[in-house]
Amino acid sequence: MNVVQELLHRLPRDQVIVDDEQKAPFECDGLSAYREKPLAVVLPADIEQVKQALAICRKHNTPVITRGSGTGLSGGSLPLKNGVVLGLTKMNRILEIDPLARTAVVEPGVRNITISQEAAPHNLYYAPDPSSQVACSIGGNVAENSGGVHCLKYGLTVHNVLAIKIITIDGEELVLDYRDDGVDLLALLNGSEGLLGVIVEIKVKLLPKPDASQLIMAAFEKVSDCANAVTNILKSGIIPAGLEMMDKFSIKAAEAFAHVGYPLEAAALLLCEVDGNQYQVEADTETVSRVLKENGAYMLKLSRNDEERIALWQGRKNAFPAVGRLSPDYYCMDGTIPRNQLAHVLDEIERMSKHYELKVANVFHAGDGNLHPLILYDAQIPGELKKTELFGAEILKLCINVGGTITGEHGVGVEKLDSMCQQFSAPEIEIFHKIKRVFDPENLLNPGKAVPTLHRCAELGHMHVHNGQLPFADLERF
């Protein structure tokens, strides 16, 4: 029996997809420029079935690509032609909510927003809120260490996960808890992009809902004034719940899409939300408004109630699809930079945009320096995708050069493998490979993702050679 036959034989028939047409929805994640059909898709309903599928794949030396809702943006769950996709969406039960201890235990296929919806009757919520939260799964959030608008104040996924249960490639069931002594394995698994183990259960922290939230919208004539306002809000001692910035192009696109009253003539728009108890919110609103005016905001708008606050956010939250309407395709980048480099980086992106003759819309999490330049292109025009990718790689290089990083929240996946060679030295990448081997010596879990081979880095010419001493000289290179 081959691996597919054995999967069909040992697992319920309706949980193993082998038909070519039915496999189609699984051939890519949110990064649809890369597609591949796997050997089979397995949809386990419980931990025992995960173990069974892993045992069969291990026996046949078949790679396993774990997948949640498929909303990832870096090709992290791109299938392999000779691999099996392990889709965890059927494992979507909330196992426990403990309102007094403020925790929830959930299966990996539970959608991010569902946790907050289920916790709402207890006046609690789950803080990390990726833009795709209505669809993305919590297991995928952990695997990618996802972020969102609230990260600056409430942290990324890693800060809100208390324990996870994983199944290792050799079928061991392990619980990694934040209380464990010694090295922090829980932190290691967060953001490990499916390379170290299959996450089958997650215990998350729930937070009390703030009593009050106030959105302050500010319009600027100069992008640099807006960037300075961001810095000075943080300097004033306030950590906003959300601090988001949009450029002229994005403002126009979002307004045409959502009709929420964004100022179309502004060069930059800032959305700042403060939350907490009502006494603190009043004090913070006053401080933020003063800082914004001092930094050249020519227009301020304060949300008068929750409906208006949510409506004003809608433009920002729909900025990606709004920009998508203006172009057949767009490529969403994800670099992070020190905030004091914001104005410089935006100028450079503008220069590159002219050089590559491709338009860019800038939408970003200004509070934490996480940029999302959207490069507009048309995949039907020969060579334009390649040009777009070169432009994107140049933006990431710029992020590294100003002291930032190549991914703030989307992960490396297959998309940023080359950029990894620029951010990390050969010995660092080799450490990553060794960590992988500790968990998965046969390299069966999501192979080829997240960490480039040294070979690949050498081919790209990004290997750093000191004093003529080539690191890992015994490796083949061509």
Next chain:
Amino acid sequence: MPLTPFQEQIKQALHEKHRLQIIGNQSKVALNHDHQALDMSGYAGITSYDPAELVVTVKAGTKISDLKQELAEHNQMLAFDTPDYGDSTIGGNYACGLSGPSQPFFGALRDFVLGIKMVDGQGQQLTFGGQMIKNVAGYDVARLLVGSKGLFGLVTEISLKVLPLMEEKTYSIEMGQADAIVKMNEMAGTALPISGCAYYQGKLYYRLIGVHPPQSAMPEDNHIWQKMNPFRPEISGKQKLWRVSTDSMHPPIHNTLLVDQIGARRWVVSENKPDVSHVDLWSLQEKTRRPSFDSHTKITDIKRGLKSVFDPYEIFY
């Protein structure tokens, strides 16, 4: 690039096949005289600090007190209430993963670690993470090594997220321990801006930050938190101090002196180890204690495997 003195010492140890013990000011662990010291106490100072970026990068031997003072001058703080046992260094607290009363509200030390520079057991200089609040490139080695107690490599520099210094007020309510545990959890489920919640000597103490509604509880001196963190009760005879990390709603544990972190941390003084999970012997008197890998067999294997990734020749003791 020339080797740093630390790299030279590590390469020398490799050559001579002797073990190194990384030490700071020895406030938590003393030098074992069978090993050579890799002394970080002089490797101190702030490498970079831009208050507007909310990030500070410090050398591992920097004293906690010096770092706190520098941050306070810019109205900022380390929000994880890291305990200072007297001359404690930031490297030592990173190595032990120590956080105080604010942990459930702001996060533990590991939640504030953004990046590290380190030298591994083969003398290689490595950088993981960075100075960004959001960064998901590569495995999170900077957080992985929190709590590794110097067994994996020499962490030379640490970048930490900092937060604005906030005005604090402390209040207390007299009650029994079991009721206090429930009350703490109830309070933590509200929008009250709490940054500490503990039960000590018959009173529930809670600390509020910033602007908050008027409280009917008794106002207290903020210094109570320094008494509880680091917690150093007088111990006599065969009694030992145990630090228990548990579910916040866990019922009272016999011989508990202090309940901290909304109930998630209990300090127990007894001769025998309390019969609950996640118990650590907290013996500063017995400074020779070393960490062990006494967990699930597979997890132990993983930890040993990771040790060999960073320190294949077992240089670091």
